[in-house]
Amino acid sequence: MANAAWDERDLKSCKSHGGKWNDGLNQLPDEVLLSIMSCLTMKEAARTSVLCHKWRELWPFFPGTFNFEDPNTVLERFSISDRAFFDQDTSNFVTWVSHVVNQHRGLAVEEFKVSFGLSNTYQSHIDKWVVFALTKGAKSLVLDFEPAHISSMMYALPLKCCDLLKCPYNLPSWKPALKTLFLKHIRVTTGILDCFLHSCPFLENLHIDGSTCLTSIRASGSPLALKHLHLYDCPDLQRIEIMAPELVTFRYVGQRIQLDIRNAPLLSEVSIGGGGEDPIAYAFDSLSNYFSQLKYLNVVTRIYLKGPAIDADLPMNMVVPPVSSLMNLKHLKLTIYARPYQTLLGWITLIEACPVLQKLTLELSTRNIFPLELDGTLEERSNAGSLGCLKTLEFCGFVGRRIDLEFATHVIRKAVALELVVIDFKIVHYSRIFNADLDASKARALGLGEILSPGAKLVLKE
Template identity: 30%
Template sequence: MALEQELRDQKSREYVNWVDRVLEQHEGHNIERFRAYFFLHSMFKNSIDKWIEFAMEKRVQVLELQFLIPQYDYARDNYAFSQNLLGLEGEGESLKDRYFDILPTLQSCQYNIGFKFLKVVRFQHIGITDEVLDYFLSNCPVLERLTVTDARGLVCIRVAGASISLKYLTVINCPNLKRIEICNANIVSFVYWGVWIELLISNVPLLVDVHLSVRALDNVDFTTLAFTRLSCCVSQLEILKLNIQGVVYNPNYDFPVLESLKRLELNVETDYHSALYHLSSFMKACPHIQRLVLKLDFRRTYVETTVSKAPKFPHHSLKVVEIMGYRGYQCAVEHVLYLIVNAVALEKIIIDPVRRWNWPPGMDRGTKMVREEVKARKHAMEHLKQKVPSTIEFVCL
């Protein structure tokens, strides 16, 4: 393990030296995008600070600091975004005292010209505080997309006021985050993955795309909780993605009607007895969806389970069904058959054995996973396809 860490640090130093040389040779006045993507941490703070200074001076539009941390090395300190670069360091007073007195503006930052052009910011394994994030939101007049992943320093994210230009907010696995507040804002898309937190959303007339993936909560009906938090915008949503793995079906819950929804994506466990009832409730609540994506997962110790048959419910708008992570289990087949019977306008079924939400393009899925996919693809072509009417296009990826 120590040898592996030493080799990784050596490669990281080589990467840092290479970036330094590239920036020294750059002669242009502007750059559109600056991206650093490697195994980097606090050891390389001085160089990373200089990269950010360079990007700001070159009026960068897309700033991506995406650093990787091996699982065995999580105790190592992440790179912390330098508050000096933002003019947030006060003398003789704490940062908190200064922040709550008055938020520094562009005039306090010697690299402020660069922030005027920032349109996209992506931070991964970066030590950023609430104050730093608020600075970006308040002082980047054309910032439209913000993604923060594994930011340990964040406790509260607040996007408030029509003056903030942000339209796309993605927050993933920030372990100390307690609260997200979005109000009176122009947000169009909101993505949150992580543990359940206090989520306050109000007066967001442009919000049409929401993705919530929350780890299973003991004794909590996540479906009810999610729709409660989204109550102000549920009728205007056009795209909804929910992770309902491990969520127990509540037959007494009256789903709100999502009148505007066109696309529904659900991460589901198909192998529990009320799975089809749960799916049926979502379909009834979304009378106008045209595309349904089911991302299938199965319990780790899978045992073939009898899935209770849900009552028939004709759906007249659904045209495309995509089954991702397909395996040749009977419960998965029953989901497909249920949709064939009830989606009376169905035109196309797409079967994809690859769990693409876990395995981005180019990532090695391992021999075992690939063998499972080959077996599932064969099952779909030999057994599932023959159950699909000729009027429905069948595609197996």
């Protein structure tokens, strides 16, 4: 049950005047009713206002999670061709959020979430929402503005955030309650983010996706309370330098940056990657001090051949940089974008560096525009070691070409303790693209079952 501080004057103003309550629930003190209401979703709490006058008076003091999204509308907006209809739909959404925010009379809210493809067209409205969330002491602020139209200009967090975080009520002892900050397709400057990092002592979860003006994250002078740091597709980001003794998970996907994470003894889950000619070597070097304590590692990489070679039947091995032993790693996930004629055997080096690995996941995207061919003879990797602890192999985006058959065959033969192989034919990140050769892909996947050890199970998923 959510906890919230209530001003005595607020509670008195919620008292119902007149009428007799036959319902035992309505006889409860307002403090109890507000606590009950805090366990409801925002829409459920709003609907209680139609029950009777007393509940209608309590609704403006709702202390729970303000979650503004319409899944049906969000999905439909991506296929809307009528711009006028699209604009009206967005305007209605903004009006709805502003109405709920403006009528709120309580002192606190638990969380504030908005998921809709908004732009800076509504800057003034969104500014008020952010002020509302921060001044009401929200523990979680989520702004997911992934656009339906790429040309939309991003909303930018205002400078006034810094003043609000420092002292909104001129109370020296006041500290922001924010624990989670999630920003997607929002412009956030280095200066404003610094304010959040240094003014929010309880901030544990920071997720920034698609910010176009963030250049650095630097907080090495004093330790942060961050437990989870996720950064994705921030093209202007050049440097991360933090001291994070509480950090458990770190995720960065983007261009090469200067990476310096200090004093992170609890770090156990890492996702790292990007694109280019040297997508992960720098990150492996920067994080090598933490390899021995990792339990989960996800490597994301995009490596494509360029020029005339794009149509050639050439094996291009994706050799990973040398790594120290990942002695405690239990789950390794490889997210790879590649051509179907490339080979993944170079990644075996990384897999063999994990002596207690129990689960291996491969998410493969090969842009399914090529004929379903085996693309030459499958290779064998010489002097390969045994994967003695591996119990589960999960393959997402399986098509049945050389690139995936070769890799899967090698792993299955070397994993003597393998218990389960899961093959998912859904094309990773392109789930709406139909695989015209699905029957052939299934047949080749079933062929892998012939080399499984006795007792191992093969599961096919579409």
